[in-house]
Amino acid sequence: MRRASVERKTKETDISITLCLDGEGRAEIATGIGFYDHMLEQLARHSLMDITIKAEGDLHIDAHHTVEDVGITLGLALKKALGERRGIRRYGHAYVPMDETLSRVAVDISGRPFLVWKLAFTQDRLGEMDTELFEEFARAFAFAAGITLHVENLYGLNNHHKIESCFKGLAMALRMAVELDPRRGDQIASTKGTIGG
Template sequence: MNRTSNMIRETKETRIEVFLDIDRKGEVKVSTPIPFFNHMLTTLLSYMNVTATIAATDKLPYDDHHVIEDVGITLGLAIKEALGDKRGIKRFSHQIIPMDDALILVAIDISGRGMAFVNLNLKRSNIGGMATENVSHFFQSFAYNSGITLHVNQLNGYNTHHIIEASFKALGLALYDATRIIDNEIRSTKGVI
């Protein structure tokens, strides 16, 4: 089974290119015009143990919103394509991880029903060129387009950088775990995901 995806999404606002191989740990290359978002995407993909490239061009650089949303959409679609019919995947995962003061719970279900529930108390409005309101927007765009139910909950913490980074780490770990092939079955009483 070849669980890879090459996805390009181009609009009048952005051009996003994503390559993803979810079964081969290798180089992760990320290039967007948003420094902190680059850091978070690199973190997410590294903890997923994948080979990946994300390249984003902002054609109308009003602010960070369009790039973050469109990367979330394109990465979500790439994961969905790479998983195919989802036969044999573990499907569910949850991770609780600390990062200094921050403690984050991420739970996912690769259900085919994309939705996100994000509960983070972010005190800074901007970090490294990224509006913190777009953290939850990224998670929502990603979840909806990947068909993954995603919960991100802050259990503790006060440092905005740590809270966000722990969230991306936990999501990467959960995605790695939930996408592992553990048998040859579709893990659903419906027979499809």
Template sequence: MSARTASRSRSTNETSIEISIDLDGTGQTNISTGIPFYDHMLDQLGRHGGFDLTVHADGDLHIDTHHTVEDVAIALGETFREALGDKAGIRRFASGRYPLDEALVDIALDLSGRAHVEWIVPMPESLPLGDPAFDPQLAEHAVSSFAQSAAMTLHVELVRGRNVHHIIEATFKGLARSLRDAVRIDQPGGVPSTKGVL
């Protein structure tokens, strides 16, 4: 099997980003976006996904964290999609129910090549997390931007939860574990689609 790796650079007037991923890694991460809570979530994505993941970003954090969160998510989705290659032999679908203390989140995804996101995660009232602050409302934007750029169908639904940190972290861990399942090779040689292409 050829290496399922990819690297990407993205530079705008607002951010400068370098990303690399190995889908068949060991969960080693090196994350630095300047937003500690976001770093923590991206670390969950790599570690629980079993991906070797490097993300270095410099953004206009003096204005807001929004640009950095969005641009990293877009670049990460593009890099993930590139690393998947033609998707030959992958499981493609994955789903699960993921807890973190009182929070419980349902994740279902399809590496379909069709970008679609359903996000049903009402957030309790909360102060921003960390410093520089990560607005909890950015969790939807980060996950959706990643999924759209990766061209996957993704459903995320909050079953229950009161602590915003727990809800967001359960979401990222659940996404990671579902991606780990979906990218696994379990039918070598064929693309899992009646179309013959994903």
């Protein structure tokens, strides 16, 4: 089983995350931000990764530090669990409809962190979470994990549907990308012979 545990403690947050790539989609999420917890539960369920997140942050200020630092820590856990990335498919993508909304997510476990984010909201908050923080999560996660991540909402009206379809798309794209390819065996999916470092 490919798994990792990472702890990150600063003056702003105290976070511990356990991640199992070859799980069943189980989630134990407690960030203190209800809507964020809901999205992270979607990430676990649809990626079939088992994810445990315990986060305490300076929510009396706002949710920014907690959201970003969970993204960093989750990205570090993914990177650690992947190890040398031997045998993985490397690339993953998904189109996810949710009622009137359609979103597309593509992932390359490349070792070259990059984020393309094309998602616009028509309200400032969902629950107690500022909608601008979803991009902060995506950037923190992608750069800490060392992945290239493209997230795009193609169309839709409901802001909840927009972001939920993107989290589900991320989950399904990651599931595809981290999956072990039986045809690849122990090889690394790069002509360089290494991914990242």
